[in-house]
Amino acid sequence: MLLRDLGPLPEEKLRHTAWKRGKLLINQNTNEPMRPSDIVTGSLTFAKPEGLDEHDHDFNNEIAKAALMIIRIQPDEIKDKRALEWSHEGILAYSKICTHVGCPISLYEQQTHHVLCPCHQSTFDLSDGAKVIFGPAGHALPQLRIGVNDEGYLEALGDFDEPVGPAFWERG
Numbered sequence: 001m002l003l004r005d006l007g008p009l010p011e012e013k014l015r016h017t018a019w020k021r022g023k024l025l026i027n028q029n030t031n032e033p034m035r036p037s038d039i040v041t042g043s044l045t046f047a048k049p050e051g052l053d054e055h056d057h058d059f060n061n062e063i064a065k066a067a068l069m070i071i072r073i074q075p076d077e078i079k080d081k082r083a084l085e086w087s088h089e090g091i092l093a094y095s096k097i098c099t100h101v102g103c104p105i106s107l108y109e110q111q112t113h114h115v116l117c118p119c120h121q122s123t124f125d126l127s128d129g130a131k132v133i134f135g136p137a138g139h140a141l142p143q144l145r146i147g148v149n150d151e152g153y154l155e156a157l158g159d160f161d162e163p164v165g166p167a168f169w170e171r172g
Ligand code: FES
Pocket: 098, 099, 100, 101, 102, 103, 117, 118, 119, 120, 121, 122, 135, 136, 137
């Protein structure tokens, strides 16, 4: 499902997601909060924020906007300084929503740290701030700043710093 399939999403709706400081990262497959030791180098894991109510009428929209890709890269392989600062010891969290027209990204090439959008083949380098290296996407994938709470679970340190999804919705 495309993010766009969920209906009109004006700028203000895309500017904010369910992420905020202290929200735990929940593994989308297991529904369990994630610890750094769960994230294996070379794997791609999908995460959602804790506490979304599936009975809320906006549930699907909120899940789609907040969907995260989690990967782990050796810190000395991360080229973008801010991306490294926003990681937790090389664990990086990026929006899963392609910045072209909003398909969910799903293909990860662990040798190069590239992710590929299956819709029109935009390719992003997760070792370099998720910058676009191929295809029609107009800008990098937004990154979520993460850390670890007192109980050892991965948590968000805020919302995305820019709107998720396609550029044409929010950029003049
Ligand atoms: S939606 Fe991802 S490349 Fe078009």
